[in-house]
Amino acid sequence: MELVIITGMSGSGKSKTVDVLEDLGFYCVDNMPPALISGFLEIFLESRGKTKKIAIVTDARGGELFSGLFDSLDALKLRGVEYKILFLNASDEVLIKRFKETRRAHPLSENGQYTVVEAIKKEREMLASAFEHADFIIDTSDLTPQNLKERIVSLFVESPDVFGGFVITVESFGYKYGIPLEADLVFDVRFLPNPFYEESLKEKTGFAQEVSDYVYHFDQTQVFDEKLYDLLEFLIPHYVTEGKTSLVIAIGCTGGKHRSVAISKRLYDHLKEKGHYSVLTHRDIGRE
Numbered sequence: 001m002e003l004v005i006i007t008g009m010s011g012s013g014k015s016k017t018v019d020v021l022e023d024l025g026f027y028c029v030d031n032m033p034p035a036l037i038s039g040f041l042e043i044f045l046e047s048r049g050k051t052k053k054i055a056i057v058t059d060a061r062g063g064e065l066f067s068g069l070f071d072s073l074d075a076l077k078l079r080g081v082e083y084k085i086l087f088l089n090a091s092d093e094v095l096i097k098r099f100k101e102t103r104r105a106h107p108l109s110e111n112g113q114y115t116v117v118e119a120i121k122k123e124r125e126m127l128a129s130a131f132e133h134a135d136f137i138i139d140t141s142d143l144t145p146q147n148l149k150e151r152i153v154s155l156f157v158e159s160p161d162v163f164g165g166f167v168i169t170v171e172s173f174g175y176k177y178g179i180p181l182e183a184d185l186v187f188d189v190r191f192l193p194n195p196f197y198e199e200s201l202k203e204k205t206g207f208a209q210e211v212s213d214y215v216y217h218f219d220q221t222q223v224f225d226e227k228l229y230d231l232l233e234f235l236i237p238h239y240v241t242e243g244k245t246s247l248v249i250a251i252g253c254t255g256g257k258h259r260s261v262a263i264s265k266r267l268y269d270h271l272k273e274k275g276h277y278s279v280l281t282h283r284d285i286g287r288e
Contacts, residue, residue, distance in 0.1 A: 001044065001081055002026075004055040004156070005037075005073070007130045008088030009123060010107050011098045013140040013148050014057055017088060020152045026055040033062045034069040038076060045079070060123045061107045069130060084245075086155075087127075087134035089181060092120055094141040135245045136167075139181035142283060154279045166239070167246045167277050172206070172264040174256025174284040183250035185235075187228065192221055195258040205285055206261025215262040225263070229270055236276065256284030 004021065006014055018028045032040065037056060044051045060066055076083060090098075099106060099116050106119035114122065124131075131137070138151055155167075173180050175190065195201040195214045204211050215221055232249070239247055251267065253259035261282055268280040 001041075001051075002053045002156075003041070003076070003081060003083040005069075005083055005085045006055055006057045006088070007059045007069075007085065007127065007134075009090055009095060009120070009127065010060065011095045011102075011104075012088035012090040013138075013143070013145075014059070014088050016145055016148055017086070017152055018055065018057060020149045021055045021156065024053075024153070024157055026053040026156075027051050028055045028057070030057045031061050032056050032058050033065040034058050034072040035065060037072045038079075041076065041079075041081065045081075060126045066126060070133070084135040085130065085133060087131050087137045089131070089137055089139050090141045091139075091181070092117070095120055136169075137182035137248070141181065142177055144286075147283070147286075151281055154281060166236070166244070167279060168236070168271055169246065169248045169279045169281060170264045170268045170271070171248060171250045171280075172256055172260035172282045172285065173250055173252045174260070174287070175252050175254055177256065177284050177287065179252065180248070180250045180283060182248050184248045186250045186252065189224070189251060189253050189259045189263055192224075192253075192259050193218055194254065196255065201258070205257045206259065206263075206265060207285075211258055212262040212265070215259055216266075221263070225266065225270075228267065232271075233274070256282070256287070261285055 004026065006017055008014055018030060022028050029040070037058070040056075041054070044054060058066065058069060073083065096116055106114070106116050108114060108119040108122050109116070136155060138148070140148055143151070171180055171183070175188070179186055192215060195204075195211050198214065201208070201211050201214060206212060206215070236247070249267070251260045251264045264280060264282065268278050271278040
């Protein structure tokens with residue numbers, strides 16, 4: 001059985017995530033209290049594998065019941081059920097904007113007792129442990145619905161070993177749009193010559209061979225790659241030993257279209273060659 005526990009901040013894209021997973025063949029249930037998870041899954045365990053992919057959303061809407069999440073998950077471990085926790089997140093500013101645009105009340109507003117700002121703060125406190133133990137964290141602050149869909153697909157369709165191994169996500173981004181909140185390691189490649197200032201390369205991206213050739217034409221790029229690869233080969237086994245199940249490596253340049261894309265692609269290929277299970281994403285490549 002492949003079980004995904006979806007949680008995270010209200011307004012961060014959990015409903016969209018459920019829609020995508022349903023399209024991918026997952027049986028999805030929204031707003032389930034943690035105490036009911038074990039009993040619910042018992043039905044599917046007794047079906048002897050007829051339903052193999054399940055996604056359950058459990059979050060702050062459960063109020064005090066949410067505090068029992070990890071007791072329920074520990075019970076699943078005893079049954080030998082493999083699961084991954086996916087945490088959807090976004091900045092406070094973006095969440096406030098989304099609630100204002102949709103005119104929806106925050107689930108913790110309790111009939112107006114809390115402002116949206118106060119409710120978001122309370123929710124973060126409630127979800128702190130889930131955030132800390134999450135296998136995957138997706139910050140949707142700067143993601144379009146299509147970007148989010150691509151991220152979910154990359155994890156749960158293009159990543160067949162996601163439930164059994166250590167997953168490394170390599171993500172390119174642009175500093176002008178902010179550092180990804182979900183990043184574990186961040187590397188700044190703005191010290192490299194920028195293809196943006198080459199007229200023939202300006203409108204292309206790091207996917208184009210000529211842009212990649214330009215970036216890797218410089219000696220400092222070759223040296224950077226060597227040092228980065230050595231560092232990661234040292235760090236990754238220690239992360240695994242400490243029980244970490246995923247690692248997000250963010251590579252940033254100014255706009256997230258040229259240098260960071262080319263270097264992220266090369267890093268992704270290197271990790272695959274070394275036998276590491278990897279996912280490649282580009283947060284800002286489609287921005288104007």
